[in-house]
Amino acid sequence: MFKKYSFKGGIHPPHNKKQTESLTIEEFAAPDKVIIPLSQHIGAPAKAVVKRGDRVCIGQTIGDAGGFVSAPVHSSVSGTVKSVGMFPHPTGKQTMAVEIENDGTDEFAPLESFEKPWKEAAPGELIQKINNCGIVGMGGATFPTHVKLSPPSNKPIDTLIINGAECEPYLTADHRLMLERTEGLLTGALITRKILGAKRCTIAIEDNKADAIAAISQKLSDPKFKDLSVGVLKSKYPQGGEKQLINAVTSREVPSGGLPMDIGCVVENVSTALAIYDAIIDGKPLYQRVVTITGPLTRTPKNLLVRIGTPVMNILQACDVDFSMLKKVVTGGPMMGIALSTLDVPVIKSTSGLLTLDEKTPGIREYPCINCGKCVKICPMKLIPSRICKYAEKGKLDDAAEWNLMDCMECGSCTYTCPSKINLVHYIRLGKYQIQAKRAAQNTEQKK
């Protein structure tokens, strides 16, 4: 019997995972054309190193990292570069991308697997390989992994948590990977642990994935995985949030404005751990990922292994989506996902799911706050959402900042729970943007 970890606050939205949790991952056929954005990560966009007319192979670098906090991007098909230009991005912006026509030959660039057994390699050598393979956080954050694995020497890491919570409703991509690629992701966890020099490494899984807990626990009986452990989490949203996960597993608190490394922790998503394994063991760059396609209008839901750059429209067609009723497609889960402005956008490194919905965000009428305190009780960041929202709504940004508006992780739990239907997270997000814009303007002014 496992002890179950949890955190204070949070909500219990319906899981809605039954539709896809038992569906084996299928490989989705590469499309005729891919559009691969040069910006699929936090930090500087990659810089294109190919031009119109160039022939490329699968796994070939098509964009070099644009700085230390950046990541290279690789081709996911073999074919010819049609253009390098501005294309719609899942975030709603237009960004630079490489458009490649697939020649259908699936020719690979030579994959350079690691030149020695990983256990004999220095952390720096492993990090360099991870960097070259374009690995970024695949749970949604898209922070370049080589940066996360390079904390300064005055921030020693003693705890690595591999995040298998997948607490967003509907999503099952990580769940399937834990069942179908168990050995690979556990080896990825060991590689990551070695890089960080962490004593403890816990694979943290919510208790609504009993089969994944069993599969991983069984593998851990193999002596080669003796340095890993399983941590069972109570199913609750947002249990997979970095700070909530750390608090649940270690009882430590990331300080306001701080980072997990400030308290000796690093969190990596299970998909990222597997991508690290693929990079180090097979020399494979990050050019495909598993995506859950689901939602009320998806007649044939699936977990698909998709090439990066595949247009969303192709995937929805293959899953028999009812386009006559379709009002909204969300990339990611329903709580923190982003509604797509067009279905021409491609799957990118952070696309964990595509959710089809028959209602646009309803124009729900907001009622006055009744001071019920529910939003305060459930806020996983221990904020007072009602008060911060009031300040943000009135443009009192300094007051909102004083009440730690910038600590909001935009999980949406307060909006979900508010009986007055106040879209608290919307006002808070707006306030954050305004504060960031104000600070950027002040910085520019100071540099003049």
Ligand code: SF4
């Ligand atoms: S204030 Fe932010 S962190 Fe707290 S519940 Fe609302 S969205 Fe989540």
Ligand code: SF4
């Ligand atoms: S949950 Fe809504 S009504 Fe209740 S205190 Fe918060 S903002 Fe006010």
